[in-house]
Amino acid sequence: MNEPKEITEAKAIIQKFQELRSEISKVIIGQDEVVEQLLISILCQGHSLLVGVPGLAKTLLINTLSKCLGLQFNRIQFTPDLMPSDIIGAEILDENRKFKFIPGPVFANIVLADEINRTPPKTQSALLEAMQEKAVTAAGHRYKLPLPFFVLATQNPIEQEGTYPLPEAQLDRFMFNIVLDYPSRKEEIEIVKRTTADILPTPETILTSEHIDKASQIIRQLPVTDVIYEYCIDLVRKTRPTESKAPEITKKFLNWGAGPRASQYLVMAAKAYGFLHGKFTPDFEDVRKMALPVLRHRIVRNYQAEAEGLTTDDLVRKLF
Template sequence: MSEPREIQEAKALIEKFKDLKKEISKIIIGQDEVVEQLLISIMSQGHSLLVGVPGLAKTLLINTLAKSLGLQFNRIQFTPDLMPSDIIGAEILDENRKFKFIPGPIFANVILADEINRTPPKTQAALLEAMQEKAVTAAGHRYKLPLPFFVLATQNPIEQEGTYPLPEAQLDRFMFNIVLDYPSRKEEIEIVKRTTSDVSPEVNVVFTEDNIWKASSIIRQLPVTDVIYEYAIDLVRRTRPSDSKAPEITRKFLNWGAGPRASQYLVMAAKAYAFIHGKFTPDVDDVQKMALPVLRHRIVRNYQAEAEGLSTDDIIKKLY
């Protein structure tokens, strides 16, 4: 007996997803978990913040991702003198002495907000409406952004001088905080071999815009048991020091925890993670796999946690 058409379509998308990862690996060596998390955020219609030291190919990764998806890509270099109009666009007086709106670089499908914490809060706030509403307002007029729309931002964890911390409201709009680590020795050898030769692999479009919408639709329709809903929500609630059922580690080491948006993103991410691994309903393991990128930028440690060398990841792992 043949499988239902919906199951066949879902399995075909999963195979296409595997092809997409292979295509990205033509350019990006290693970083498999990072690539997977980025793609999960795309399938979930979410934005991602990438954190890593310079030279880990964050910009190249995002550019390669946009090419393999066939999406329009724009890079915005955030600097201390960047103004909101440099991102959104502005009205100018044309030759007929009429105001005309000139769209800024934010009018694209994939936006790389490079070193987002190097610009003042006023300019950072220009992204808030775009990330939440998929639209921007200029001179009293509202302009819709092209869909799909994703902000993939980078920031450097080392250089603190000349940086401006991202407001909590903006951090909360990022579905994932993805940490890039150094490559392994074997991977670094391969990176150097590729980048010091004249070989330049071409990236093909293997996962189209229609595939993104279809995958997003399927992921939203995946059933979730009440047990998993409760586990995900209780995990988020355990990060809140003010909650009556908060564990001792939360009360001792956290100033505040994650809000309801974290619960939404955690369930959606677990569904997407399950789907790309060939499952049609998430389990506890899927929720735990997605807990770090969803929660690490939504909880704030206190001085005691910093003094004892406890990272946000260390604390989250103790809450599973």
């Protein structure tokens, strides 16, 4: 019996994404979970924030991903003296003494905001409109950005000197907060072997923007049971200290919790995670797998949580 056309197309897309992961692994050693979360955010048309100490290949990972997707890529190195016009562009007088808009590096499919917390909040906020509206405004004129459009930002741990906390409004625009950890001993040996050899691997283009659009459409059409909707929403509402049914741990350790955007992203992420693993409707396990990257940057600990050494990840896990 022949499969429906939609099922066949979906399986072909899943196979393409498996090939994409294999291609990325030629350059990036380990970090399988990080790569998977990045792919899920792209499938959901979302932005991601990568957090880790310097030297964990955050920039290389995003650069490799853009090459494998065949998308236009720009990197913005965030520094303390970076201005908003350095990101979105500015109007200049041309040779005919007429104003002409010169697009900034934000005009690309994938924008790497490298070390985003090295620049003050005024410049960080220049990305807000681009991330939410996929357009920018300069000198009273609105300019649409090329589609698809993703901001993938890297950030050093906030405790390090010379960093500025991201505004809560901007943090909420990121679908995922992805944490990179040190590689294992075996992985580090392989990293050093590859990067000190004469020939470095070059990734090939595996997917195109058409593949991404098609996969995004399929994921949006996947059915979700009411039980999963309720599970996602109840989990997010548990993070709010003002909620009447909030657990004691929330009231004791959190200043405030996640908003409705977290519920939306959690459902979408669970659908995309399940899809990449061959499921055409998400289950509880898919939601649990996606809860940490969706929620960890949307809840704010109080002083008591910090004094007791509880991280946001600890608190999200306890809410399960």
